[in-house]
Amino acid sequence: MRGFGLQRITGTGRGLFAGVAAVIVLVLVIGLGWSFAYAGKDSLTGRALTGDQLTALSRAGHACPAVTSARLAGQLMAESELDPAAARTESGGRGIAGLTDEQWRRWAPWSGAQREDTEAALLALAHLMCNLVGELRTSGVDGDAWRLALAAFRSGLPEVRKAGRVPGKASDYVDRTGKYAAYYETLPQFASAGSTQSLAAGSAPAAVPLPDELVPAVVAAGSRCPEVSPPAVAGQLMALSSFNAEQRGASGELGIAGFSEDLWQDNAPKGASVWDPQVAVPVMGDVLCRLVRELSALPGDPYLLAVAAWHAGVDTVRRAGGVPDAMTRAHLATVAAYTDYYRLDTRLAPPSAPLPSPSPSSSSSPTSASPSVRASAPTKSAPPATRAAPSPARPAATTAQAPATTAAPPPAVTTAPTRYGPGGPGGGGYPCRRRCRW
Incomplete structure (x- = not known):
C-alpha cells in the first residue's frame, strides 16, 4: 500500500509549498485584520472643548504633577461627556466633574462657588484627584499614581487599598479615561513642551504703542x-x-x-x-x-x-x-x-x-x-x-x-x-x- 502522507494529499512537492504559502498568507491577512480592528477599538475620540473649558483645564492642570490638563479632559469625557448639567455621571456624581455632594462640599475651591461654574468644578476635581494620589502614596500602594487615583475616584479609596492595585470593577473606567486622555494629548491645545507655534494661531493681538x-x-x-x-x-x-x-x-x-x-x-x-x-x-x-x-x-x-x-x-x-x-x-x-x-x-x-x-x-x-x-x-x-x-x-x-x-x-x-x-x-x-x- 502506498504511503498516505502529506505529499499524497497535496499531490506534489510543489503543491506542498504552494499550500504552505497560502496558509501563511491567510494567517497574515487574518492577523492584520485583527490588528486593524484592535487598533480601531484601542483609541477613543473625545468631544470638542469650549474656550471656557480649555481655560479651566489649563488652570486646574497645574494642581499637582500627576494631574495634567489632558488627563483631566479625559476624565471629564469618561465621567460626564463634558456635560455641565449631567444629572448622574459614571461614578455616581453630577455635573461636568461628576462630584458627589459630599465631595463638592469638601473640595469647592472658594466660598459660594457653584457647581455649574466650570472653573470651580474642575479645580475641585483636580484637588480631589491630587489628594487621592497623596493618600495612595502614603498607603504604600504601588503602581501608576494617576491610574490608581482614577480607580479610587470610581470605586472608592478603600477598594484600591484592599486590592493593592486597580480593582476589576474600576478597570474599564480607568482604561477609557486613559484613552480619552491620550486623544486630548494629541491636540495642539495640549501639545508637549516646545510645540507652541500651533497652539492658537492668530489669537494674539498685534502690539499697539504704549499709551x-x-x-x-x-x-x-x-x-x-x-x-x-x-x-x-x-x-x-x-x-x-x-x-x-x-x-x-x-x-x-x-x-x-x-x-x-x-x-x-x-x-x-x-x-x-x-x-x-x-x-x-x-x-x-x-x-x-x-x-x-x-x-x-x-x-x-x-x-x-x-x-x-x-x-x-x-x-x-x-x-x-x-x-x-x-x-x-x-x-x-x-x-x-x-x-x-x-x-x-x-x-x-x-x-x-x-x-x-x-x-x-x-x-x-x-x-x-x-x-x-x-x-x-x-x-x-x-x-x-x-x-x-x-x-x-x-x-x-x-x-x-x-x-x-x-x-x-x-x-x-x-x-x-x-x-x-x-x-x-x-x-x-x-x-x-x-x-x-x-
Whole structure:
C-alpha cells in the first residue's frame, strides 16, 4: 500500500509549498485584520472643548504633577461627556466633574462657588484627584499614581487599598479615561513642551504703542531690579490685558496687570485699587522682582521664570523645575515678541542712557510672535476716556517723546508671600482664585 502522507494529499512537492504559502498568507491577512480592528477599538475620540473649558483645564492642570490638563479632559469625557448639567455621571456624581455632594462640599475651591461654574468644578476635581494620589502614596500602594487615583475616584479609596492595585470593577473606567486622555494629548491645545507655534494661531493681538499716560508707571515698574526692564513690563502688560485698565479675566484676573485677588491683597498698598494702573503697574514690577529672587536657584532665565510664575503659579514652576508646560511657553513667547516691539520705544529708555540691551525674554524665547493660549471670556469694555488704546493716527512708538523726568517712581512696596492652596499629600500648590477657603 502506498504511503498516505502529506505529499499524497497535496499531490506534489510543489503543491506542498504552494499550500504552505497560502496558509501563511491567510494567517497574515487574518492577523492584520485583527490588528486593524484592535487598533480601531484601542483609541477613543473625545468631544470638542469650549474656550471656557480649555481655560479651566489649563488652570486646574497645574494642581499637582500627576494631574495634567489632558488627563483631566479625559476624565471629564469618561465621567460626564463634558456635560455641565449631567444629572448622574459614571461614578455616581453630577455635573461636568461628576462630584458627589459630599465631595463638592469638601473640595469647592472658594466660598459660594457653584457647581455649574466650570472653573470651580474642575479645580475641585483636580484637588480631589491630587489628594487621592497623596493618600495612595502614603498607603504604600504601588503602581501608576494617576491610574490608581482614577480607580479610587470610581470605586472608592478603600477598594484600591484592599486590592493593592486597580480593582476589576474600576478597570474599564480607568482604561477609557486613559484613552480619552491620550486623544486630548494629541491636540495642539495640549501639545508637549516646545510645540507652541500651533497652539492658537492668530489669537494674539498685534502690539499697539504704549499709551502716554502709562509710560511713567511702566518705567517705574521696570526700574525695580535689573532683570525686569521697562520694555519687558510693557510686553507683559500687552500680553495680559492689551493695556485695558478694566480687564476682567475668565479666571479672576483683575485690572491691567491681571492680578489675582489674593496676589493683589498680599502685595498692594493698603487701600489701593487694582483698577488704578498708576498703582497696579509698579506693584507688578515689585512682585516680578521678588519672583526673580525666589526662583533664582532654578536653571533658566530668571525673568522668564518670574513671568511663568505669574502665569501658572510659583509652586507650579518650582515643581516643574522651570517652565511647566506648552501653554506657559506660548505665553512667554508672546511676551517676548511684545518686548521686542517695546524695546524700540525711546520713551522706555533710562534717562541719559542708551536703549536697554536685549531683555532676557528675547534671548531665551522665540523671536517671532507666538500666540498666547490663555483663553479668556470677553472682557468688560472700558469707557473711551479710560480705556488705554491709541488712536489710529498716533505715530509709531519709535517716534514718541521721552517720558517726563519729573515722574518719580512710587515707593517700594513691602511684599508678602503669595498664598497657595491646598497642600496636602498630593502636592496642591495651585494659586487661590477669588475667595479660597484654605
